Amino acid sequence: QGYPYGLRENEIPLEARIMALADAYEELTAAIDPKKRLPHPQAMGAIVRSAGHQFDPIIVDAFVVSQEIFNRIRHELAEPV
Helix, strand or coil, rough: CCHHHHHHHHHHHHHHHHHHHHHHHHHHHCCHHHHCCCHHHHHHHHHHECCCCCCCCCHHHHHCCHHHHHHHHHHHHCCCC
């Protein structure tokens, strides 16, 4: 519904499906308002619950497998609060 030209599922470029999830993770864990930031486990839960709806389930599976890498990078790149 929300992707241009009516593309759905695998018609959406792989890169766009990956970036949608990565962007959402960043938004959940690094929101400008510190009160809206979620810790890694809560962000993971939100993303997993959105598999098959907002996010490609295959991309979510790959994200879950590599979640510790995402969490480590998030800590390394986090701006001081």
